[in-house]
Amino acid sequence: MRKVILIVLHFCLYASYSQKIDLAITNCNVITLKENAILKNKTILISGSSIIAVVNSSSWKNSSNTTVLDATGKYVIPALTDMHVHLNPFMDKYSLPLFLKYGITTVRVMAGNDQVLQKRDSINKKLLRNSPDIYSASELIDGNPPSFDKDHSGPIVTSESDIEKIIYEQIKKGYDFIKLYSRLDENSFRKGLSYAKKQGFKVAYHIPVTLQKQHFFDINGGEIEHLSGYSRYASKLDSLPKKILLKNYDVPFDEISAKDIDFNKLNDAVRKTVAHNIWNCPTLVLFYNQTDEVFCKNILGNKIGDGLDGLLGWWSSVGYGKKENVMTYIDFQKKTVALLHKNNAKILAGTDFPNPWLVPGLSLHQELERMVDAGLTNYEALKTATVNPAEWFGKNYNKGTVEKNKQADLLILNENPLLDIKNTQKIHKVVYKGEVQ
Ligand SMILES: [Zn+2]
Structure with missing residues (x-):
């Protein structure tokens, strides 16, 4: 019985997506540029060259061999x-x-x-x-x-x-x-x-x-x-x-x-x-x-x-x-x-x-x-x-902007650019058309 409940919970907690997710940038701080704010502990899901969702890291689980880029402590901007x-x-x-x-x-x-x-x-x-x-x-x-x-x-x-x-x-x-x-x-x-x-x-x-x-x-x-x-x-x-x-x-x-x-x-x-x-x-x-x-x-x-x-x-x-x-x-x-x-x-x-x-x-x-x-x-x-x-x-x-349906062109930074603009130069990775460069 307990096992059944856990399985049910699993399907409720983790949202599913119709597209195949090719790349997930996990556990990151996202500066969407839609607002002057930092969204903490997010996961960015990318299919092909597009962002399909920005979700709470706890609500996504890798269930289909998606490539994961762990960005713990990093800052993602467009x-x-x-x-x-x-x-x-x-x-x-x-x-x-x-x-x-x-x-x-x-x-x-x-x-x-x-x-x-x-x-x-x-x-x-x-x-x-x-x-x-x-x-x-x-x-x-x-x-x-x-x-x-x-x-x-x-x-x-x-x-x-x-x-x-x-x-x-x-x-x-x-x-x-x-x-x-x-x-x-x-x-x-x-x-x-x-x-x-x-x-x-x-x-x-x-x-x-x-x-x-x-x-x-x-x-x-x-x-x-x-x-x-x-x-x-x-x-x-x-x-x-x-x-x-x-x-x-x-x-x-x-x-x-x-x-x-x-x-x-x-x-x-x-x-x-x-x-x-x-x-x-x-x-x-x-x-x-x-x-x-x-x-x-x-x-x-x-x-x-x-x-x-x-x-x-x-x-x-x-x-x-x-x-x-x-x-x-x-x-x-x-x-x-x-x-x-x-x-x-x-x-x-x-x-x-x-x-x-x-x-x-x-x-x-x-x-x-x-x-x-x-x-x-x-x-x-x-x-x-x-x-x-x-x-x-x-x-x-x-x-x-970093949001659903935009081209997945992202700059992943080691430090927060809202604290110091020079931090845009502390580049961890660049993502272009959904591909990590
Ligand atoms: Zn000129």
């Missing part, structure tokens, strides 16, 4: 997304696996081309493994002459009557969103933005150098990269050297403009950004990392970032150290992110690899440190690489 990278056929075989190693299971590529599309599609078809999922911007759509001169490979807009056709062709090629660049004329820029939006496509952009200053943030939606335009808008330096405009694009302008800022105007810019639903991908590490001499020397000494040798000549020529103009700009960027955050602006974490001193994967974790340095809480910083990208991508992106 894997991270780097929202601003560039691919380079010569670097991809090193950089893509490095992203994965650091728990970055999605990269958003900010300048598309045929090779990026091919790579994205091979990953989706599981023909290419050992690479994060890829979402690709269109080719850079720039004005005439384009910012990168002879190196420019995307469409060049010479007349505003062409912009809609150009965007339509980019959509036809299969890109996931549109990228508008620094030298577009104001009318093409505005027309392009509203056309893409009407077609249901997101737009990321630099604030073009051609825009009238007072119009900078009177834009409806889209996303600003690298905090482009904020310092130009808020600068007390009214007339910037014209030769820089002709020779360059917006970044040198932004840097020079930060020398003398009117903070009332910066506040005004941030208020407009929020009112107009503009997203921001600040890429703080892009300028910060070069100021960390020890870090840069470690890269040069091959102590960090295997396989980056091909980039080190370029990076060295840019140099590193605490240059005054860079320090001023970094301080300005930090204040801008603090203001954006205070005003509940939408913020995304990105790096801009392979620009100098950015290590694939690692630098996204460093970006989270920069976010916290600018005043975000650890929880809010985590959201910029998980929940916020999920909101930006919408329904085609099934990640960003």
